[in-house]
Amino acid sequence: MHKSPIHDFHVQHGAQMVEFAGWEMPIKYTSIIDEHNQVRNAGGMFDVSHMGRLEIKGLHAKRLLEHTCSRIIGSMQHGQCRYSFMCNEQGGVKDDVIVMRLDDDEFMVVVNASNREKIVAHLDAVKAAREFKVNIDDKTFKTAMVAAQGPRIMALIGGVSKEIPTLKKYRFTTKNLLVLKLIVSRTGYTGEDGVEVILPASGVNMAMKLLMKDVDPDDPDAPMKPAGLGARDTLRIEAGMPLYGHELGEEINALATGFDFAIGMNKNTDEHGETFIGQQALQKTVDDGGPKARLIGLEIDSKRTARQHMKVLLPGGDQIGEITSGCLSPTLGKSIAMAYAAAGRLNEGDACLVDTGKATLEARVVPLPFYKRD
Amino acid sequence: MSTPPADRKYAESHEWHKLDGDTLTIGISAFAVDQLTDLTFIEMKEPGTHLSPGDVAGEVESVKTTSDVYCFAEGDVIEANAALADNPGLVNEDPYEKGWLVKVKVTDPSGLDALMDADTYAAEHTA
Incomplete structure (x- = not known):
């Protein structure tokens, strides 16, 4: 099993370690709910080193990504990040990724841990088929990645760097910290402000000491504490953010997600006329009247949690969809869930039911995201 | 982590059963x-x-999962822990005392004989 370069940090801070996509990662240090609230109220530090980091560099780097990413890449500026899908030919989602543009011909692509090998193989296959001159270098094991998220994080970072707090959302900067080259982006997966940092694996323990040097995890008012993947999941559910294997998958039409901003259906206007893999299928989906299912938000009238694969029913009892993720929201104090439901059948405010297998819970459709910081 | 108390018995499925007279208290x-x-x-x-x-x-639900809780004696439910309705976290804080789940009036306790004592359970399940 792969270990994060800051595995020892987790052990020292009393983490409960679990297997996640072939990595041994912390699910929690103290309590998932406490860590969730710490991120919403102050700040949390997540190790996300398990995520794949692929450097794409060379003459055809942009064309390779233009052809594999649903989002337009050519208009990205240096220092910009974009959230995108990578689709299969059928318009299903192979993965959701963050593309960072370092230079005209140099990108960093952050992919899900569970999809890293698949995406590397996919990019290699497209490169070979199109005879692209590009170098695809999997930097995952040479680097670490840490996310610092929460309303007090930017002030905390302001004590170390004047520049980073001036970054706009979805922008990044490269910094040299002593001998380390860092990529710091104003991105995240919690619905809070904050940064994600990619840095060399050899220097991450030193960087962690620096980052946590004035932080006492036992202080209830600490601006930042370690937080595990358990809290990361409940935070992203509240923020209405999709997770591969739940809201995203090869069999799920990219348009069904409702994240239309991440799908550049006008891509062939690119200077090379480059369309993206899956674009044709998605155009057919549009031409046929749109996706058959849509991602919706549900608020459940219970303290019970709606879990993946539970059935969503119309009030009359007919099945109309399936839960993808759910939690008892620590921030809202309500049971919330995301689900796919037949398009056009359930609208905001409509009542429906969730069948847990043992009980039937009353629910209603609410807008996504469930939580948004003002 | 606290050692399991010796005054009760433990199931493979992680319930504890504590018998006082004919009142059985069950927790996890x-x-x-x-x-x-x-x-x-x-x-x-x-x-x-x-x-x-x-x-x-x-049934108990956590952030991660939903699990059934089993009883290993014969009897009738007399009381569920009312304090848990508003504060299920009490089970996390104090699983062996304040976080008990249910009390059963036992008519036949012989099912408890097959359960483990604290030392055997602790040897098998050290966190």
Whole structure:
């Protein structure tokens, strides 16, 4: 099993370690709910080193990504990040990724841990088929990645760097910290402000000491504490953010997600006329009247949690969809869930039911995201 | 993690059973609680429900998962822990005392003989 370069940090801070996509990662240090609230109220530090980091560099780097990413890449500026899908030919989602543009011909692509090998193989296959001159270098094991998220994080970072707090959302900067080259982006997966940092694996323990040097995890008012993947999941559910294997998958039409901003259906206007893999299928989906299912938000009238694969029913009892993720929201104090439901059948405010297998819970459709910081 | 108390017996499925006279109190071990993570919802069978050894006495939900809780004696449910309705986290804080789940009036305790004592359970389940 792969270990994060800051595995020892987790052990020292009393983490409960679990297997996640072939990595041994912390699910929690103290309590998932406490860590969730710490991120919403102050700040949390997540190790996300398990995520794949692929450097794409060379003459055809942009064309390779233009052809594999649903989002337009050519208009990205240096220092910009974009959230995108990578689709299969059928318009299903192979993965959701963050593309960072370092230079005209140099990108960093952050992919899900569970999809890293698949995406590397996919990019290699497209490169070979199109005879692209590009170098695809999997930097995952040479680097670490840490996310610092929460309303007090930017002030905390302001004590170390004047520049980073001036970054706009979805922008990044490269910094040299002593001998380390860092990529710091104003991105995240919690619905809070904050940064994600990619840095060399050899220097991450030193960087962690620096980052946590004035932080006492036992202080209830600490601006930042370690937080595990358990809290990361409940935070992203509240923020209405999709997770591969739940809201995203090869069999799920990219348009069904409702994240239309991440799908550049006008891509062939690119200077090379480059369309993206899956674009044709998605155009057919549009031409046929749109996706058959849509991602919706549900608020459940219970303290019970709606879990993946539970059935969503119309009030009359007919099945109309399936839960993808759910939690008892620590921030809202309500049971919330995301689900796919037949398009056009359930609208905001409509009542429906969730069948847990043992009980039937009353629910209603609410807008996504469930939580948004003002 | 706290050592399991020696005054009760433990099931492979991580319930503890403590018998006082004919009143059996059931809860879940600290090991189970640590694996479940924060509890979010608890529902036990109604008072009056008859349980046979191996029957489901109720359900606990955590951030991570939903699990059944089993009873290993014969008897009738007399009381569920009312404090857990508003504060299921009490089970995380104090799984062996304040975080008990359900009490059963036992008609036949012989099912408990097959359960483990604290030392055997602790040897098998060290976190």
